[in-house]
């Protein structure tokens with residue numbers, strides 16, 4: 159049955175949630191405080207790069223089931239369900255900053271219909287359901303936790319084909335009403351208490367970060383003992399208890415979620431009296447990985463990059479997104495700049511200078527006169543660049559492939575000194 163829904167926040171999670179719920183037949187109004195963003199959405203422009211999102215938003219607007227407005231007060235009356243999809247950035251002490259959540263809840267509180275359900279989709283620590291309840295000041299309104307697990311780059315697919323839907327509610331009737339929104343999705347719907355739902359989200363992100371740090375540590379061992387990490391991972395992944403997913407070495411993890419959520423879980427544990435040493439180690443290994451890749455680039459040109467020209471392919475934190483928040487690529491480029499390197503970057507999703515990093519028009523011009531090329535983001539298109547033209551453009555033929563993306567034997571045949579991660 160179609161429901162009337164408001165979605166507060168039109169970022170990666172909110173816009174995807176709104177567009178997908180409208181595509182499932184619901185009547186959705188999306189709200190943001192960013193006047194410019196709402197104007198762009200109303201003129202048909204999609205402010206983020208996300209596969210399939212433009213089509214869903216267009217269809218939603220055409221059908222009249224999806225609209226965009228500024229200000230929650232106008233949007234919330236008459237809505238049975240209100241999703242909170244606002245940011246929860248890292249606070250000064252490492253814990254999640256709940257100020258956006260609290261202010262959104264305070265804003266909608268007086269305008270909510272009787273017996274509406276407020277659904278928290280932002281990633282929030284245990285106890286946040288109470289924080290929202292207090293800010294709403296509405297005893298008749300249930301607050302439910304519904305953490306989001308979508309991945310940027312495949313957000314629409316992930317929302318419509320989730321591995322699971324988690325609902326955390328103290329009120330069983332509210333949980334059942336909410337579960338009705340997802341009729342049509344073929345995924346297990348798990349109902350639990352709010353604290354468990356909130357912990358599931360943090361523990362899932364922390365576990366994924368752990369997998370990446372683990373494989374990067376294994377890659378370091380492979381380099382030391384002369385093994386090939388690609389083969390090691392393949393051999394490990396055949397074991398069904400391990401699996402192939404998320405076991406690719408790289409420049410380290412980043413993005414808008416893993417860094418802040420990992421630190422937040424360490425903090426949540428600490429506040430509850432548990433020293434999460436394992437997760438601290440996972441974070442340390444990641445910081446080391448940024449340095450290991452930076453070092454490889456510096457060593458590739460003989461130990462001193464001062465005034466040396468470096469080409470970098472990749473700026474976003476991963477492929478198929480335009481999101482650069484906490485990008486490992488930017489972290490490594492900045493370290494190279496600090497060491498004196500002159501970096502020219504290229505990324506298919508980034509068109510202009512960003513954070514003091516010069517951006518070339520295409521992959522080959524980024525390499526002009528460069529002494530080393532470092533590959534930092536795993537965009538597929540980098541595999542198809544004409545490497546002969548790259549060889550011609552560069553001053554010296556050296557590649558540090560922090561994603562193990564290129565076919566090493568073919569680039570070596572072109573005379574490149576090629577180094578990957580965890581393999582010679």
Ligand SMILES: NC(=O)c1ccc[n+]([C@@H]2O[C@H](COP(=O)([O-])OP(=O)(O)OC[C@H]3O[C@@H](n4cnc5c(N)ncnc54)[C@H](O)[C@@H]3O)[C@@H](O)[C@H]2O)c1
Nearest residue numbers: 167168169170171190191192243244245246262280281306
């Ligand atoms: N990005 C992801 O891949 C992802 C995945 C799962 C969960 N999450 C979580 O979802 C939440 C949102 O993340 P995001 O990446 O979509 O954030 P985002 O920064 O892309 O978008 C947040 C939006 O909320 C708007 N906003 C802030 N305060 C508002 C208010 N009071 N009223 C209306 N709009 C308001 C902002 O203007 C912005 O457009 C975070 O808690 C994040 O940790 C993110």
